[in-house]
Amino acid sequence: MSPRITETAETAETAMTDVSKLRAFDPRIHAGIPQFLEGKGFSPEASEALLELDMALFQWRRMAEKGEFKGKVLEGVTETLEPALLQGLLSIAQLSAGIGRPDPVQPTIGMVAEVMAVDPSRASRIVSELVSRGFVERRAAQEDARRSVLAVTPKSRKFLGEFTLSKWRILSEVFAGWEGEDIATFSRLFARYVSGILAVVSEAKDVPSEAVKP
Missing domain, CATH: 1.10.10.10 (Winged helix-like DNA-binding domain superfamily/Winged helix DNA-binding domain)
Known part of the structure; x- marks a missing residue:
């Protein structure tokens, strides 16, 4: 394995460690979300995977914004x-x-x-x-x-x-x-994930403004 690839793997491992630290530092980030997902029919394993995905996407968005x-x-x-x-x-x-x-x-x-x-x-x-x-x-x-x-x-x-x-x-x-x-x-x-996000966003745009009320 080349030094550059090793460096990339180490960077990815560090990023995931940072994600775990972030969740441990402030558990409020996902407070109540496992219960919410369970109510939506997701298994505990699927819920945990979704929470990890959420934090990984946070890392990616931060990189993109910077x-x-x-x-x-x-x-x-x-x-x-x-x-x-x-x-x-x-x-x-x-x-x-x-x-x-x-x-x-x-x-x-x-x-x-x-x-x-x-x-x-x-x-x-x-x-x-x-x-x-x-x-x-x-x-x-x-x-x-x-x-x-x-x-x-x-x-x-x-x-x-x-x-x-x-x-x-x-x-x-x-x-x-x-x-x-x-x-x-x-x-x-x-x-498939991106298509799902686009569909949800498109649906939200199609909702009449008077229908979006608290």
Whole structure:
């Protein structure tokens, strides 16, 4: 096993130890939840596994919010982009490719603001910086020349290619010690989990505002 893979395994073990410490430090985090899950029909073993999953996801969210994973990926890319600019560029690429949408779209600042969950003025400043640095260009919309849309540039495509390769170098190390069957099972179950979350969120959005009352 390579030193890098050993380091990754040790980091994962440390993270799980931190999760256990967090639960032991403040048992209120899951106070009453085992009983709630039991009332929903989950076995004690399933409930314990769900609580461990919850804490592991907490660790992942914290890493994501701090930008640790993306920061590691950027170490393998020649160009440097600040977190907000990186998120803006990824949002534009996501919209252009139609990821998370029925079809690709011509990105606008309003769409970028929606994907990034920021106000349009903030998105406009991010886009302007990406344009000035040569990652994005403004174009007239095909169906309406009066409307401005955004497009990635060759420089941007080169950066995104390096970013993707760097990401997969890291992920290949993360999964290097896994059996192929375990990877397939993890992929299938995680996709099922994400689909379930999306369905619940979508249902919540469809509920009329007057129906959501205490």
